[in-house]
Amino acid sequence: MAELRGVGIGLGVAQGPVARMAEPLPAPSDAPSERTADDETTRVREAVSAVARELEQRGALAGGAAQDVLEAQAMMAEDPSLETEIDARLAQGKTAEWAVHDAFASFRDTLTAMGGYLGERAADLDDVAQRVIARLRGVPAPGVPDPGHPFILVAKDLAPADTALLDLDKVLALITTEGGPTSHTAILAREKSIVALVGVVDAKGLRDGETVIVDAASGVVTTEPTAEELERAQTRAQARASAASAPITDGALADGTDVPLLANLGNPDGAADAVALGAQGVGLFRTEFLFLSSSQAPTIEQQRVSYEKLLGAFPGKKVVVRVLDAGADKPLPFLNDAHEENPALGLRGLRALRASEDILREQLTALAEADAATRANGGGADLWVMAPMVSTVEETAYFVALARDYGIKTAGVMVEVPSSALLADRVLKHADFASIGTNDLTQYTLAADRLLGSVASFQDPWHPAVLRLVREVGAAGQAHGKPVGICGEAAADPLLAVVLVGLGATSLSMAPTALADVRASLLEYSLDDARRIAEAALAADDATSARDAARAAAAR
Structure with missing residues (x-):
């Protein structure tokens, strides 16, 4: 064993x-083609189009986060820059298979050199290339x-x-x-x-x-x-x-301490499933789906319709909406498509919205109108709105004041960078609440891109440095009497969820499928237990030992 x-x-x-x-398909031969360049071009166009449509169809069948990823891959397959690279090789008399292999490899090397999110997408590019080559060969894709x-x-x-x-x-x-x-x-x-x-x-x-x-x-x-x-x-x-089939109850610890369990959603279509799985509301509604598939910003009316659908699905429940989080892995031509050497540290989140404030103002208008419309119909939710990637107290004050101008009653910020965690006591003087995005908080604390496999061992929210920052925000929330939620992937880890509550988190938001496990885990411990387990994790030197220490403390 x-x-x-x-x-x-x-x-x-x-x-x-x-x-x-x-194993992947073997690389094609660099032998000259026996077909004309026009024939090879036709073959490539047909194969690329077929693969792109297949990816889109798979995405439509899968739905959710998978659909977003697969639609992005389909766009990658038909990227005009790639097409130009392939055509250049076909003009040299190469086969369609080799032209695709070599052009995609060149493009992949470029992305890898750029690092960060784009570097991680190089693996997706390899998958697309394999599918196109398999199509050209008439064999199943690996x-x-x-x-x-x-x-x-x-x-x-x-x-x-x-x-x-x-x-x-x-x-x-x-x-x-x-x-x-x-x-x-x-x-x-x-x-x-x-x-x-x-x-x-x-x-x-x-x-x-x-x-x-x-x-x-x-x-x-x-x-x-x-x-x-x-x-x-x-x-x-x-x-x-x-346990998964047991009756659904609200999130709580063994001593009765309430810990609302909320859902992370990427569009309103997931609301019904989240409710069925026991979500007590929404802790993170990502609005990017309205913007990413368009060459221009959606209108106020288009946004309002989607927001009304979301708010109507959670009558009387808390719904936390994050305004557009663009930049880094989500560049938009109408907002921030300028090349940046390190986009994760560039014009993203609230920084990008301030540079194009009309988009932020239109989004706040649509949210306020949707809130008013659903309340008038007697089925409104409790709308909270938060800004992404807030790094200073000044940014906090700016966003909260602007949200108030548009009638947003509950305005908060996401804590995703160490600066806002360390200044949480001052941030929460202005914000009505804080929501900790543990994915980004971990990558910025450990200087490890959260989507880069080569540094995956550093990208662990159990690291005591990350937990200390969470504790700072939890303590600030308690001092000011303001809620502190967790909406990163860490909330979906059943034992880490207990630790986060012990550090001061007042609600947890996650993928709906994780709710049952987290609900069951919380019911095993009291608030005193959670604090004791959290202290054991904080005393460790690294993520692995923090996890082990928490398990040992939980067993006691």
């Missing part, structure tokens, strides 16, 4: 035989295997197109050798409730057919398990399934 360690997604446990992802029975899928990483449409009757669990807790694979696995471990470097040695146990709660893959270990894992899996 051996234990392989990685980062677990959720609390699930599964067992079964391994099936490895197929993808998820089908051994004819349920299996544990092992891969270097999964392309979004594969993760989005995994057959959950066949795929018992997912193990990747790369990626971190906020990678696309992890986010989509959490959204689909797939038992998963990411960043399991030693999983490269797993063989097809060997039986393993995947324990996401402890972040361990057990190889060559004994019959007793298999039985114990099965018992845990059954207990978890029973």
